[in-house]
Amino acid sequence: MIVGLALAAAGTRSLSADEGLWLFDAPPKRILKERYGFDVKPQWLEHLRESAVRFPGGSGSFVSPNGLVMTNHHVGSDFIDQLSSAEHNYMRDGFYARTQEEELQCPDLELNVLASIEDVTDQVNAAVKPGMDLAAAQKARQAVINTIEKESQEKTGLKSQVVALYHGALYHLYRYRKYTDVRLVFAPEQQIAFFGGDPDNFEYPRYDLDICFFRVYENDKPLKTDHFLKWREDGVNDGELVFLIGHPGRTNRLNTVAHLEYLRDINKPEFINTIRRLEVNLSSWANRSPENARRAGDDLFGVQNERKRQIGGLEALEDPAFMGSKQKFEANLRSKTAADAKLKDKLSAWDEVVGATKKWKEIRSDYNLYERGEAIQSRMFTFARQLVRFAEESQKPNVERLKEYSDSALPTLKEGLVAPVPIYPDLETIKLRSSLTDWLPRAGVTDPLVMKVLSGRSPIQAAEELIAGSKMHNAAFRKELLDGGAASINASEDPLLELARTVEPKAREARKAYDQQVEERLRQAYAKIAAARLATGGDEVYPDATFSLRLAFGPVAGYEEGGKPVPPFTDFAGLYERSETHEGRRPFDLPKRWIEAKNRLKLDTPFNFTSKLDHIGGNSGSPVVDREGRIVGILFDSNIYGLALDVGYTDKQCRSIAVDVRGIIEALKSVYDAGPLVDELLN
Amino acid sequence: MIVGLALAAAGTRSLSADEGLWLFDAPPKRILKERYGFDVKPQWLEHLRESAVRFPGGSGSFVSPNGLVMTNHHVGSDFIDQLSSAEHNYMRDGFYARTQEEELQCPDLELNVLASIEDVTDQVNAAVKPGMDLAAAQKARQAVINTIEKESQEKTGLKSQVVALYHGALYHLYRYRKYTDVRLVFAPEQQIAFFGGDPDNFEYPRYDLDICFFRVYENDKPLKTDHFLKWREDGVNDGELVFLIGHPGRTNRLNTVAHLEYLRDINKPEFINTIRRLEVNLSSWANRSPENARRAGDDLFGVQNERKRQIGGLEALEDPAFMGSKQKFEANLRSKTAADAKLKDKLSAWDEVVGATKKWKEIRSDYNLYERGEAIQSRMFTFARQLVRFAEESQKPNVERLKEYSDSALPTLKEGLVAPVPIYPDLETIKLRSSLTDWLPRAGVTDPLVMKVLSGRSPIQAAEELIAGSKMHNAAFRKELLDGGAASINASEDPLLELARTVEPKAREARKAYDQQVEERLRQAYAKIAAARLATGGDEVYPDATFSLRLAFGPVAGYEEGGKPVPPFTDFAGLYERSETHEGRRPFDLPKRWIEAKNRLKLDTPFNFTSKLDHIGGNSGSPVVDREGRIVGILFDSNIYGLALDVGYTDKQCRSIAVDVRGIIEALKSVYDAGPLVDELLN
Numbered sequence A, B: 001m002i003v004g005l006a007l008a009a010a011g012t013r014s015l016s017a018d019e020g021l022w023l024f025d026a027p028p029k030r031i032l033k034e035r036y037g038f039d040v041k042p043q044w045l046e047h048l049r050e051s052a053v054r055f056p057g058g059s060g061s062f063v064s065p066n067g068l069v070m071t072n073h074h075v076g077s078d079f080i081d082q083l084s085s086a087e088h089n090y091m092r093d094g095f096y097a098r099t100q101e102e103e104l105q106c107p108d109l110e111l112n113v114l115a116s117i118e119d120v121t122d123q124v125n126a127a128v129k130p131g132m133d134l135a136a137a138q139k140a141r142q143a144v145i146n147t148i149e150k151e152s153q154e155k156t157g158l159k160s161q162v163v164a165l166y167h168g169a170l171y172h173l174y175r176y177r178k179y180t181d182v183r184l185v186f187a188p189e190q191q192i193a194f195f196g197g198d199p200d201n202f203e204y205p206r207y208d209l210d211i212c213f214f215r216v217y218e219n220d221k222p223l224k225t226d227h228f229l230k231w232r233e234d235g236v237n238d239g240e241l242v243f244l245i246g247h248p249g250r251t252n253r254l255n256t257v258a259h260l261e262y263l264r265d266i267n268k269p270e271f272i273n274t275i276r277r278l279e280v281n282l283s284s285w286a287n288r289s290p291e292n293a294r295r296a297g298d299d300l301f302g303v304q305n306e307r308k309r310q311i312g313g314l315e316a317l318e319d320p321a322f323m324g325s326k327q328k329f330e331a332n333l334r335s336k337t338a339a340d341a342k343l344k345d346k347l348s349a350w351d352e353v354v355g356a357t358k359k360w361k362e363i364r365s366d367y368n369l370y371e372r373g374e375a376i377q378s379r380m381f382t383f384a385r386q387l388v389r390f391a392e393e394s395q396k397p398n399v400e401r402l403k404e405y406s407d408s409a410l411p412t413l414k415e416g417l418v419a420p421v422p423i424y425p426d427l428e429t430i431k432l433r434s435s436l437t438d439w440l441p442r443a444g445v446t447d448p449l450v451m452k453v454l455s456g457r458s459p460i461q462a463a464e465e466l467i468a469g470s471k472m473h474n475a476a477f478r479k480e481l482l483d484g485g486a487a488s489i490n491a492s493e494d495p496l497l498e499l500a501r502t503v504e505p506k507a508r509e510a511r512k513a514y515d516q517q518v519e520e521r522l523r524q525a526y527a528k529i530a531a532a533r534l535a536t537g538g539d540e541v542y543p544d545a546t547f548s549l550r551l552a553f554g555p556v557a558g559y560e561e562g563g564k565p566v567p568p569f570t571d572f573a574g575l576y577e578r579s580e581t582h583e584g585r586r587p588f589d590l591p592k593r594w595i596e597a598k599n600r601l602k603l604d605t606p607f608n609f610t611s612k613l614d615h616i617g618g619n620s621g622s623p624v625v626d627r628e629g630r631i632v633g634i635l636f637d638s639n640i641y642g643l644a645l646d647v648g649y650t651d652k653q654c655r656s657i658a659v660d661v662r663g664i665i666e667a668l669k670s671v672y673d674a675g676p677l678v679d680e681l682l683n
Helices: A029-036 A042-051 A073-082 A121-127 A134-156 A257-286 A290-317 A320-339 A349-371 A379-393 A410-418 A425-443 A448-454 A459-469 A475-491 A495-540 A572-581 A592-597 A640-646 A661-670 A675-682 B029-036 B042-051 B073-083 B121-127 B134-156 B257-286 B290-317 B320-339 B349-371 B379-393 B410-418 B425-443 B448-454 B459-469 B475-491 B495-540 B572-581 B592-597 B640-646 B661-670 B675-682
Strands: A052-055 A058-062 A068-071 A111-119 A159-165 A170-179 A181-187 A212-218 A241-246 A550-555 A559-561 A564-566 A569-571 A606-611 A623-625 A631-638 A656-660 B052-055 B058-062 B068-071 B111-119 B159-165 B170-179 B181-187 B212-218 B241-246 B550-555 B559-561 B564-566 B569-571 B606-611 B623-625 B631-638 B656-660
Touching: A029 A495, A042 A052, A042 A111, A042 A241, A052 A068, A058 A073, A058 A241, A058 A623, A058 A631, A073 A181, A073 A212, A073 A290, A121 A134, A121 A170, A134 A159, A134 A170, A134 A495, A170 A212, A241 A631, A257 A290, A257 A320, A257 A349, A257 A425, A257 B257, A257 B290, A257 B425, A290 A320, A290 A425, A290 A640, A290 B257, A290 B425, A320 A495, A349 A425, A349 A495, A379 A410, A379 A425, A379 A475, A379 A495, A410 A475, A425 A448, A425 A459, A425 B257, A425 B290, A448 A459, A448 A495, A459 A495, A569 A572, A572 A606, A606 A661, A631 A640, A631 A661, A656 A661, A661 A675, B029 B495, B042 B052, B042 B111, B042 B241, B052 B068, B058 B073, B058 B241, B058 B623, B058 B631, B073 B181, B073 B212, B073 B290, B121 B134, B121 B170, B134 B159, B134 B170, B134 B495, B170 B212, B241 B631, B257 B290, B257 B320, B257 B349, B257 B425, B290 B320, B290 B425, B290 B640, B320 B495, B349 B425, B349 B495, B379 B410, B379 B425, B379 B475, B379 B495, B410 B475, B425 B448, B425 B459, B448 B459, B448 B495, B459 B495, B569 B572, B572 B606, B606 B661, B631 B640, B631 B661, B656 B661, B661 B675
Parallel strands: none
Antiparallel strands: A052 A058, A052 A111, A058 A068, A068 A212, A111 A170, A159 A170, A181 A212, A241 A550, A241 A623, A559 A564, A569 A606, A606 A656, A623 A631, A631 A656, B052 B058, B052 B111, B058 B068, B068 B212, B111 B170, B159 B170, B181 B212, B241 B550, B241 B623, B559 B564, B569 B606, B606 B656, B623 B631, B631 B656
16 A cells, blocks of 8 residues: 555655665765764775675675675575575575585676776766767767776776766766675575565565575685674664665656656556566466476566566556656756756756657567567577677677677676576476467567567467477586587577577667667756756755665654554564464465474564665665664565655655564574574674 | 367368357257267257256256255355355355255345247347448347347246347347245365366366355245256266256357457457456455455456466467468358358458457457446446446336346346445455556546546545445445435445446447447348358357357367376375375365365265366356266366367367266265265255
């Protein structure tokens, strides 16, 4: 329920709420000083930056001097899953390496630690000459970005990424230390990490031990680091100021009204249809057998999570009160812009965004079907597509390449291609069959590409033959092709490679149209709008999330619902009660260890807690720290009101949800008998 | 999987397969004689007709001289559900009335028994004069049908319905004895009735006791009937000829290629999106608590069942081999039609169907949103809509009314309106919220009707206020309005009545366009096509299903899958094994009674069996009888290949699935200790 949300449209001048996903090189010093009497010190920031770890799609942090990293179970689950099999089901049964020798190396996990930030806006913008059309501008911009990243990487040895802030007003170069030898240390049973499953996801109160631990190795030895978060054993108090350090993925708060309308009317509804198809398809297959459920589990979790997020975002956009506040803010900003002689040339930006969304609407079908791959959903196909693109892109000079094939991006891409992760042809077949079946009505049965791909077969037959005939599930096969380079890839007749080649012209065309006519135009337009906002909004403006490191702040706090207070802390007693209410049925069943440990556990130990910390997907696994930088919790969820945070912030009911460090220690001690791990955390 | 289905397009001349949903007044006498040496006797037919019972959406049969009726649990579940509450959960726990006093009267269950069939084609067609445009033709046709039904009802006292066969080539008047005092006698736990749940639905082998028993009362006494099916205690054998007596709901086998293409490209994909939305929405809400699960259970079953059916149908239509056979058959029929002087005037029919589907495509959005009600999904809204329409239609002469408000149809409609069935406002709110949220992108946020309905509210707010403010969940309130007639209904300011009035003009407009420009045109066109088929197809043509009584035939038979034989019978031993494979987890858990009864049960008792009987949704609950008319099973499911039966029949792998009478008796005896019921069945 997000009734009566009355969202403050982001940036509506005064940030009375504790809003903001702040840049580490532009923290909200004045606000923190004025509101909380807190001084942001450079060493404090540096220590947090160096302690923060970026996971694929999520966040984490160092929690010991020996490279121990904590993140959410649902962030680590991809990798726990890759280590699992029908015989060793670590997702179901959990995992604990009591000694370092027992730690399990992940076949495909890269962690990043942010080492530095550099402003390269002038350099990027200088490459785009006045009078260039969109195509030329986009090419010039991509070229200079690829060059900056490559030079930085060569100079520093660090993974280098240029991040477009405010949708393109600023370009910052982020340099990361990259770790690829990462080993699993501890994971609880998924059943307690994700207790309550999809029904309770985003629904407070929650009772989840959504954590796992990995260890970073360098040269086959645990990484020694001075920067790690100390454990605050006595935990945090209601009302206390806390901070969130992590990598929020993507928000749409600065979008113009036209851009939001496009999301509301076209983008989200269509994407939600695709998500629902996947969910129904995966869950119906998963339920056929326990092994199916294991194989599809991680995909299914992602899809269900995304479904709730997208519907929550759509519902916020369909609230006239919310859109009204956005309209009001925009009208105000436009009139200020028009009134300011220095800003007048920015006024065309709003129409440019309208132009970009019109173009987007026009090309979206091909872009979504072929470039985003909704027509052909299969992990094996994604590998094939990457190989086909690698063959083509690697022949080009760096400046001309797609960004994910640039010299700075290629190492990660190649590591992913050859990683020996398990692939299940039966699951691949089911996903491909469903997406092909859906593709026909979307593109039309007589569409030339449809006819070429199916060649007289039904989607079912085509899916079965394509997957059965392909060797893309085999990492050694992929490595052989990759090592053989373009010649080897182009010579292969693997049916999925052939399919990727068949689809490639249309996918490329859609990608080009999107990059040049939509993304580049949005970047130029938002650069102007951001200039107007920054000129009128002072230090209360922060950029939308970009999966780069951000700082959020706010107090631990409960909220009101239906006139009743919802307290900020849950405890273990509540966990057992909730399970009993559901007669212990999935997804409210408890692992055997937890049933047995009930008498040993201190049932009033705080388990999860809510706070006003601003956040979004990608923040999963982010440490919650106190004024002294000690870890007090790990963020893992949002309440239902928080689903609107994509497009705006309010602190009225929106809350983030974290696992309390006290609950973690108590569980590690009393349920898992994990003495050595507890000792390492508490020093 | 329906790979390599190679469906015979229906009516492709020779019915080598045991195809057909045959009319009781035109049974396949010659085929049965030639193929099976079986003589269809009039008394045999009459006895089966009188023993067959039509349920809302399903089938059943009398199985004792004292009005005992057997149907599927999933046909009876609506009514078992209506008798259940959080305290008396008969769906979960089952129900057995050991004595007649304990039998529970259903608040809203009407059963029909077919008493006679009369051909009224000439009378209907005579009302439609040459030269009438479509609108005039539709009005004249509806008027004469309403009149025929009313006169028949007045003359005979029987419920009278005119059925359009072959999409409009023949009009038959079906007269039914109608029973409204129906009481629940026995229902097993849903868990064994629907063992395997959605994952196993349509997936053979199956292990389901999908039965329940009701008793028909007249004047507060059990109905005495001479016509009931005798129980064949020793059951049926592999390969034995059996018959299916029931009410198949709807098929599309005689559709032209253009009509099938419309279903494939537009109708089914869009409907599947709606179904998926409902499924995700209901299942996510149901999983929040056991009571939610109980409340949403019946809706959710229906939606998941429909999702499988629709996707199965779409996959058949997307198979080029299947569509190729349809195209070939059609080209052949058209050339024969052109070549025959007597049929030449029928040749325009195929273009008329094209015209009808074009119009359908044009009006479908409004028709689906407002007339079918996809924009506003709520049982309470449906009641409100019926009241508003009743107020308007009841002022008109019978000949001018919509068919469901004609004098012959009104009694059933009114009974449904005032029946004290449980309605759950929380479930209503969730459904309405989801449909309104989906409505906005479909109609557009600035659509005048959208704006009027929402009046500045978000869909969430609107849904909550509409349901919270309405009394439509209260049967007494509905009865008061109905009894008060148009004046009372029109004066009420119930917010759902007001909503129904607001939507009514657009819904009416869409209904009129559909009835006149689509349905009437299809009727006229298919009357011509059917004439051509009947002239060239001899006695091997049968009409598409119309939820009227039909006869199907074929042997008990297994099939092959992946080169391996699938035997036609399952047994109780298989049930316990399947549950163990799934570690007893939902939906593969067994009721407590069944776990305890394992040692008492004869584990090799036949439980479910497959046969080649042609069937479709609506046949659920149909008795399977032997040559002597003795009951040997009750149909409840189709295997996965059978999902294509909507658009064509093949006996290669398509199978129907029935509960074996031997399994029923063994379960009633050894699990339920239901001696009196067993005695009644076996005499």
